[in-house]
Amino acid sequence: MIFITVGTDSPFNRMIKIIDHWAKENNREDIFAQIGDTDWSPSYIKYSKFLDPAEFAEKLSQADYIVSHAGMGTILTALKWQKPILVFPRRASLGEQRNEHQLATANKLLSMEKINVAFEADELKTKLNNLSSLQSKGNIGEYASPSLISCIQNFINPSDKSKGK
Amino acid sequence: MESSSSKKKKVVAISSGGGHWVQLNRLRPAFDDCDLTFATVKESYRDEIEGANFTVIPDSNRSNKFKLLKSAVGILLTLLKIRPDVVISTGAAPGYFAVRIGKLLGAKTIWVDSIANAEVLSLSGQKAGKHVDLWLTQWPHLAKKGGPEYVGNVL
Numbered sequence: 001m002i003f004i005t006v007g008t009d010s011p012f013n014r015m016i017k018i019i020d021h022w023a024k025e026n027n028r029e030d031i032f033a034q035i036g037d038t039d040w041s042p043s044y045i046k047y048s049k050f051l052d053p054a055e056f057a058e059k060l061s062q063a064d065y066i067v068s069h070a071g072m073g074t075i076l077t078a079l080k081w082q083k084p085i086l087v088f089p090r091r092a093s094l095g096e097q098r099n100e101h102q103l104a105t106a107n108k109l110l111s112m113e114k115i116n117v118a119f120e121a122d123e124l125k126t127k128l129n130n131l132s133s134l135q136s137k138g139n140i141g142e143y144a145s146p147s148l149i150s151c152i153q154n155f156i157n158p159s160d161k162s163k164g165k
Numbered sequence: 166m167e168s169s170s171s172k173k174k175k176v177v178a179i180s181s182g183g184g185h186w187v188q189l190n191r192l193r194p195a196f197d198d199c200d201l202t203f204a205t206v207k208e209s210y211r212d213e214i215e216g217a218n219f220t221v222i223p224d225s226n227r228s229n230k231f232k233l234l235k236s237a238v239g240i241l242l243t244l245l246k247i248r249p250d251v252v253i254s255t256g257a258a259p260g261y262f263a264v265r266i267g268k269l270l271g272a273k274t275i276w277v278d279s280i281a282n283a284e285v286l287s288l289s290g291q292k293a294g295k296h297v298d299l300w301l302t303q304w305p306h307l308a309k310k311g312g313p314e315y316v317g318n319v320l
Contacts, residue, residue, distance in 0.1 A: 007183055008182055053210060053212065053213055054212065070281075071184050071281070072184035072188065072279065072280055072281045073183045073184035076184070076188065076191065076320075079320070099285075100284070101285075102281075104282075105280070105281050105282070107283070108283040108304070109283075114320065140320050142191075143191050143193060144188075144191040144192050144317065144319040145317035145319070147316050148277075148303075148317030149192065149194050149195045149317075151299075151317065152195035152253070152275060152277075156176060156195065156250075156273075157199075
């Protein structure tokens with residue numbers, strides 16, 4: 001199953017339209033999309049506007065591949081579950097977000113080899129055709145890097161050494 | 166192990182939904198010895214946290230002034246009730262209010278700027294940063310003298 005998600009903030013019809021069209025052309029019945037709050041609806045793929053956290057987790061665990069906007073919630077969750085993820089960044093230049101932070105983050109995470117990215121519509125279609133070759137880029141575990149955790153820990157309890165009194 | 170819970174630091178970890186919330190949860194081990202309350206904008210997130218307190222605050226973003234005000238009041242009431250020693254946030258607007266109000270109430274404050282801001286700091290982070298006690302970015306190239314610092318990320 002391919003799980004598509006646009007996150008909770010706003011719809012991303014440009015991406016869903018490309019995928020809906022691609023699914024129809026290729027007779028793909030194994031697609032489920034979370035599309036956000038939008039009046040438009042896909043003609044071919046199964047969808048829901050929103051999923052509660054339990055439903056989201058269920059779809060994600062069932063998914064062989066995830067295709068999503070470059071939202072960190074989805075990216076982090078996919079990495080944690082070691083699911084292959086293809087990211088299609090929203091564009092501020094097309095009015096899809098406030099600034100180009102999804103583009104910037106996608107570029108950075110791509111260079112760190114954490115995610116797969118399609119920047120343009122044609123690239124998205126090509127990468128959808130080759131989805132079966134997509135690999136999970138890693139396992140980030142359950143929690144943040146130990147250095148970040150311990151920095152916060154030490155800040156909260158600076159007197160740790162004298163603990164136990 | 167601490168025997169008395171009264172000695173544990175009271176921590177409020179607060180964020181808006183989606184990616185900010187996922188990042189906040191990835192910091193969980195940092196609060197192991199604390200009396201922890203998660204505050205966020207969706208009741209449905211309650212099931213994701215075990216062993217911590219949970220409270221819902223009104224959501225807000227910069228485009229709606231009334232919602233901002235409602236959110237700030239909700240956060241103020243929450244913090245007055247809990248009286249935390251530490252307030253920590255990953256963003257966005259609710260986190261900004263929480264660290265500002267928390268500071269006024271005498272809490273130590275931490276801002277972990279979202280990893281989604283790889284090119285420039287988040288707007289809420291730029292505003293909150295100067296006022297918090299520990300100001301962190303998750304990207305080394307965004308760290309600078311006077312803050313924010315880079316010490317790691319949620320990956």
